[in-house]
Amino acid sequence: MKAVIMAGGFGTRMQPLTCNIPKPMVPLMNRPIMLHIVELLKKYGVTDLVMLLYHQPSVIKNFFRDGADLGVRITYVTPLEDMGTAGAVKCAEKYLDERFLIISGDLLTDFNLQKVIDFHEANKALSTITLTSVKDPLQFGVVITDKEKRITQFLEKPGWGEVISDTINTGIYVLEPEIFKYIPEGENFDFSQDLFPLLLKKKAPLFGFPVKGYWRDIGNTDSYREAHHDILKGKVSVKVDEPRREMAGVDLRVGLDVRLGEGTVVEGTVVVGDNSQIQGGAEIKDTVIGRNCIIEPGVKLTRVVVWDNAYIKKGAKVVDCVICNNVSVGTATVMEEGGVIADDTAIGEESYIKRDVKIWPRKLIEAGSTVTGNLIWGERWKKSLFEGEMIKGLTNIELTPEFVAKLGCAYGTSLPKGSHVLVGRDTTLSSRMLKRSFLGGILSAGVNVRDIRMVSLPILRYKLRTFGEVGGVHFRQSLEDPATTEIVFLDADGLDFSSSMGKNIERIFYKENFRRAHHMEPGGITELPQVMDFYREGFFRGVDQQLIRGSRPKVVVDFNHSPAGQILPQILNDLGCEVIGLNTYLDEQRGSKTVDEKPNSLQQLAKIVMTLEARAGFWLDPTVEEVVLVDETGRICQPEEFLALMTLLMVKTGARGAFAVPVSAPSVIEEIAQENGCSVRRTKSMDRSMIEAAISPEVVMAGSMAGRFAFPKFQAAFDGMFTIAKTIELSCATGVPLSRVLKEVPKSSFLQGKVPCVWEKKGGIMRKMSEDSLDKEASFIDGIKVSFGNDWVLVLPDQYQPVIHVVAEAKDPKTAQKLLEEYMQKVERWKKELAQ
Amino acid sequence: MAKLLVVDDEANIRLLYSQELSDEGYQVVTAGSALEAVEKLESESFDLAVIDIKLKNESGIELLQRIVKERHTIPVILCTAFSCYKDDFSAWLADGYVVKSSDLQELKDEIARVLAKRQRLSQP
Numbered sequence: 001m002k003a004v005i006m007a008g009g010f011g012t013r014m015q016p017l018t019c020n021i022p023k024p025m026v027p028l029m030n031r032p033i034m035l036h037i038v039e040l041l042k043k044y045g046v047t048d049l050v051m052l053l054y055h056q057p058s059v060i061k062n063f064f065r066d067g068a069d070l071g072v073r074i075t076y077v078t079p080l081e082d083m084g085t086a087g088a089v090k091c092a093e094k095y096l097d098e099r100f101l102i103i104s105g106d107l108l109t110d111f112n113l114q115k116v117i118d119f120h121e122a123n124k125a126l127s128t129i130t131l132t133s134v135k136d137p138l139q140f141g142v143v144i145t146d147k148e149k150r151i152t153q154f155l156e157k158p159g160w161g162e163v164i165s166d167t168i169n170t171g172i173y174v175l176e177p178e179i180f181k182y183i184p185e186g187e188n189f190d191f192s193q194d195l196f197p198l199l200l201k202k203k204a205p206l207f208g209f210p211v212k213g214y215w216r217d218i219g220n221t222d223s224y225r226e227a228h229h230d231i232l233k234g235k236v237s238v239k240v241d242e243p244r245r246e247m248a249g250v251d252l253r254v255g256l257d258v259r260l261g262e263g264t265v266v267e268g269t270v271v272v273g274d275n276s277q278i279q280g281g282a283e284i285k286d287t288v289i290g291r292n293c294i295i296e297p298g299v300k301l302t303r304v305v306v307w308d309n310a311y312i313k314k315g316a317k318v319v320d321c322v323i324c325n326n327v328s329v330g331t332a333t334v335m336e337e338g339g340v341i342a343d344d345t346a347i348g349e350e351s352y353i354k355r356d357v358k359i360w361p362r363k364l365i366e367a368g369s370t371v372t373g374n375l376i377w378g379e380r381w382k383k384s385l386f387e388g389e390m391i392k393g394l395t396n397i398e399l400t401p402e403f404v405a406k407l408g409c410a411y412g413t414s415l416p417k418g419s420h421v422l423v424g425r426d427t428t429l430s431s432r433m434l435k436r437s438f439l440g441g442i443l444s445a446g447v448n449v450r451d452i453r454m455v456s457l458p459i460l461r462y463k464l465r466t467f468g469e470v471g472g473v474h475f476r477q478s479l480e481d482p483a484t485t486e487i488v489f490l491d492a493d494g495l496d497f498s499s500s501m502g503k504n505i506e507r508i509f510y511k512e513n514f515r516r517a518h519h520m521e522p523g524g525i526t527e528l529p530q531v532m533d534f535y536r537e538g539f540f541r542g543v544d545q546q547l548i549r550g551s552r553p554k555v556v557v558d559f560n561h562s563p564a565g566q567i568l569p570q571i572l573n574d575l576g577c578e579v580i581g582l583n584t585y586l587d588e589q590r591g592s593k594t595v596d597e598k599p600n601s602l603q604q605l606a607k608i609v610m611t612l613e614a615r616a617g618f619w620l621d622p623t624v625e626e627v628v629l630v631d632e633t634g635r636i637c638q639p640e641e642f643l644a645l646m647t648l649l650m651v652k653t654g655a656r657g658a659f660a661v662p663v664s665a666p667s668v669i670e671e672i673a674q675e676n677g678c679s680v681r682r683t684k685s686m687d688r689s690m691i692e693a694a695i696s697p698e699v700v701m702a703g704s705m706a707g708r709f710a711f712p713k714f715q716a717a718f719d720g721m722f723t724i725a726k727t728i729e730l731s732c733a734t735g736v737p738l739s740r741v742l743k744e745v746p747k748s749s750f751l752q753g754k755v756p757c758v759w760e761k762k763g764g765i766m767r768k769m770s771e772d773s774l775d776k777e778a779s780f781i782d783g784i785k786v787s788f789g790n791d792w793v794l795v796l797p798d799q800y801q802p803v804i805h806v807v808a809e810a811k812d813p814k815t816a817q818k819l820l821e822e823y824m825q826k827v828e829r830w831k832k833e834l835a836q
Numbered sequence: 837m838a839k840l841l842v843v844d845d846e847a848n849i850r851l852l853y854s855q856e857l858s859d860e861g862y863q864v865v866t867a868g869s870a871l872e873a874v875e876k877l878e879s880e881s882f883d884l885a886v887i888d889i890k891l892k893n894e895s896g897i898e899l900l901q902r903i904v905k906e907r908h909t910i911p912v913i914l915c916t917a918f919s920c921y922k923d924d925f926s927a928w929l930a931d932g933y934v935v936k937s938s939d940l941q942e943l944k945d946e947i948a949r950v951l952a953k954r955q956r957l958s959q960p
Binding site: 467 | 904909922923928933
C-alpha cells in the first residue's frame with residue numbers, strides 16, 4: 001500500500017504564516033503539519049510515500065529527505081505546472097502501480113485509515129472517498145451516498161438551500177491504479193470537479209465511506225489557531241516531541257535545555273521547545289512555544305502559538321495569537337485575540353495590536369503604536385498618524401483607500417454633526433483617488449463636504465478664513481517623494497492643525513470610536529464654484545493695481561504644473577503684467593516636479609529671465625506656497641536673501657509694523673527693520689507658529705526660511721501666488737531693479753549644516769547644548785540660539801527627521817564657518833558621549 | 837467691554853438688538869444706513885460690526901467690502917433674513933453669518949465667537 005501526500009498548495013489563505021514557508025511545513029505543536037500526516041500513515045502501515053510538491057519544494061525536501069529517519073520511503077514528484085489535484089497525481093503514475101491512498105499535507109486528523117482501506121477492499125471499489133460529518137458543510141464538497149455507500153451525487157461548496165447532507169469529502173481517497181485511465185495526461189484535472197463526476201457518469205464503482213473522528217482542514221489562520229486549541233484541549237491526539245515533565249495539574253512538555261524561571265506560572269497544556277527560556281514571573285497558559293525563544297518576566301501568554309527564535313519582552317500580554325519566527329515583542333505590549341505576527345518583525349515597546357490584526361513579514365512597529373489594521377505592504381506602522389499638520393504615507397501602500405476612508409470617519413467624528421468641511425486637492429490622480437475615499441468617511445459621520453476639487457492650498461485657506469466651514473483638508477503629492485501623498489489638515493481659520501487637534505483624531509482613529517450617521521442623515525457633497533472669483537477679488541484688493549498697471553512689468557513664472565497655473569496668469573495679466581508662463585498646463589498623469597528637478601528648472605528659468613530681459617523670474621513650488629526669486633540679472637536668490645530683500649522692499653515702500661520671522665532667520669532682518677522704525681517677532685520654525693504671529697494686527701509680513709511669505713492684509717497664510725504679485729508691486733514701487741535692492745541688503749555670512757542624530761539622542765544633545773550655553777547669551781524660542789555679539793549659532797533638532805540642524809551667522813564668512821564647524825563638532829562629540 | 841456697531845434699516849430691530857446686546861455687556865452703537873455707519877466708523881473705533889444685508893436701497897455687502905478694504909481689522913457679522921446670501925461669494929468676506937430669527941441667541945453666540953477669535957489671534 002502506497003500513499004500520495006498532496007503538498008503543492010500555495011497556502012494563500014494561510015498568509016502571512018505561509019509567506020516564507022510552504023503550507024505543509026507550517027508548525028503544528030512545533031512540528032510541520034505534514035509530519036503529523038506522515039506519522040498517521042505510518043501508524044497504519046503505509047510507509048511507501050509519494051510527496052507531490054509544487055510551491056517551494058526544496059523546503060519540504062530538505063526537511064524529509066528520503067524519509068529514512070522517519071522510517072518511511074519518500075519519492076518526490078514536482079509537476080512543472082499547476083495540473084490540478086488529479087492531474088498532479090497523474091504525474092506520479094509510474095510510482096503508483098498498486099492500490100494507493102491520497103491525503104492532503106495540511107490536514108489534522110486521527111481517522112482510522114485502516115477502516116477506509118478495509119471498506120475499499122471489501123467493496124472492490126475503484127475509488128473510495130473518506131467522508132465525515134461537519135456542522136458547517138458550506139465551504140466543503142457535500143457527498144450523497146445510497147444505502148450501499150455508493151456515491152450518487154456531489155455538491156461542490158453548496159449554498160444553504162442546496163445542502164441536503166452534512167457529509168463532506170475529507171480529501172482522503174483510496175484508489176486503484178486503474179483510475180489513471182480516467183485522468184488525461186498533461187491537462188489540468190481536479191478530483192472533485194472533474195474525476196469523481198466523470199466516474200459517477202460512467203457508473204464506475206465509486207464509494208463514500210463515513211468515518212468518525214477528528215478532522216480539520218487547516219486552511220486559514222483562524223483554523224490554524226483553532227487546531228492548536230483542539231490539541232491543547234485533548235480533542236485530538238498528536239505526537240509531541242517534547243517530553244512530559246511532571247507537574248501537578250498541568251500538562252507540561254519541555255524540550256532540551258529549557259529554562260523555566262522561578263515563579264513561572266503554568267496552566268493547562270504548555271509546550272516549550274528546545275533551548276527556550278521562560279524567565280521568572282511569566283504566566284503561560286495553553287500555549288506552544290518554539291525553539292530558542294526568550295520569554296521575559298511578567299509576560300502573560302494565553303492560547304498563544306510562538307514559533308522559533310521569538311523574544312517576548314517584560315510585561316507583554318498576548319492572547320490567542322500566532323507569533324512567527326524571529327519576532328520581538330516589546331515591553332508591555334498588548335496583543336488581542338486573532339493576531340498574527342509574521343517572521344522578522346519587531347514590535348516596539350508599549351504597543352497595542354488590536355484584535356485580528358495580521359502583520360506581514362519584516363515590519364517595524366514603532367514603540368507606543370496602536371495597530372488597528374493589517375500591515376501588509378509598508379515597512380513600518382507609525383506611532384502617530386500626524387507629522388505636524390499632515391498625514392503622509394506611500395500612496396496605495398501606506399495610505400490605501402480603506403485606510404483613508406477610516407481616517408475620514410475619524411475626522412468627521414471629531415466635528416459637529418451637520419457641520420461643513422472644505423476639501424481640495426492638487427492635480428494628480430492619486431490625490432483625487434484618496435480624496436474620494438476620504439469624503440466617504442466624512443459623510444458617514446454625518447458631516448457635509450464642500451468640495452472645491454482641484455485647487456491650490458492658499459485658495460483653500462483663503463476661503464476657510466470666512467464663515468461656513470469648521471475645517472479644511474487638502475490632498476497633494478509630496479515634493480520629496482512623488483510616491484507619497486500628503487493630507488494637510490487645516491482648522492476653521494485656515495491655519496495648520498495644532499498637535500492637540502491631530503491627537504484628537506488619532507484617538508478616535510485608533511479606538512475606532514466612530515460616529516455613524518443615521519441612514520437618513522449622512523452628510524452631503526456640494527461644490528463652491530465661486531471660490532476662485534472670491535479669491536481673485538481679495539487678491540486685487542491686496543495689491544496696488546494702479547502702480548503695477550503703470551509699470552507694465554515683464555515677468556517669467558514657472559508654475560510647475562500646479563493649480564496656480566489656472567488662475568495666476570490671468571490675475572497677473574489683469575494687473576497689467578506681461579507674463580511668460582512656464583509649465584502652466586496641468587498634468588494629472590505626470591504630477592508635479594520633484595525636488596531633484598528643481599535645480600535644473602531654476603537654471604532654465606534664470607536663462608529665460610535674462611534672454612527676455614524680464615524684471616524678475618519666479619519659481620512656484622507645486623504646493624503654491626514657496627517661491628524662489630530670480631532677479632533681472634538671472635541670479636537665483638537664496639531663501640534667506642529673499643527674506644531680507646522682501647523686508648527691505650516692504651520698509652522702503654512705507655510699510656510700518658512688525659515682521660514675523662523664525663529664530664533661524666538672519667539678524668540682518670532686525671537691522672533693516674529697526675533702521676526704519678519697524679520691529680521683528682522671532683517665532684518657532686514651524687509654519688503654524690509664523691502664521692499665528694502673522695494674524696496679529698501689527699504684523700505686516702511673515703517670512704520663512706524657505707521662500708514662504710504671508711501678507712496679513714490679504715491673508716495670514718503662506719501664499720506663493722500673492723508673494724509673486726507683492727514682489728512685483730514692491731519692485732514697481734521702488735522703481736529700481738531687484739539686483740540693486742539686493743546690493744543694499746546688509747552683508748553677513750549665513751551658513752547651515754545638518755548632523756544625523758537618532759531620535760533617542762536628540763534630548764540628550766539639547767541637554768548638553770543647554771549646559772554648554774550656561775555662561776553665554778542664549779535664547780530658547782526654538783532650539784538653543786547662542787549669541788556672540790552680532791554673530792550667533794543655533795542648534796535645532798528637526799521635528800520629523802533624525803537630524804540636528806546647526807545654523808550660524810556672522811559678519812565675516814570665516815567666523816560663520818568657524819562657528820558652524822565648532823558646533824557641528826560639538827554635536828558629534830555629544831553624540832559619542834551619549835553612546836557610552 | 838467690547839463696542840459693537842449694529843447697522844440695520846429697521847428702527848425696531850436696532851432697538852431690539854441694542855437692548856439685548858447691552859444686556860449681554862456690550863457697548864452698542866447703531867446706524868440706520870450704510871452712510872451713517874461709515875460716518876460712525878470714521879469717528880469712533882469698534883470691536884465688531886453687525887450688518888444687515890438689505891439696507892433699503894443700499895447693500896450691506898457693499899458696506900462689508902468697504903470695511904474690509906479700509907478697516908480690515910474690524911470683524912463683521914452679516915445678519916439677514918435670507919440664507920441664500922451664504923452662497924454669494926461677496927458675503928464670504930464676513931467673519932460670521934447669522935440668519936435672523938426671533939431667538940437672538942445665535943447672534944449672541946456668533947458675536948461671542950468672533951470676538952473671542954479676534955482676541956485670541958491678536959495676542960502676541
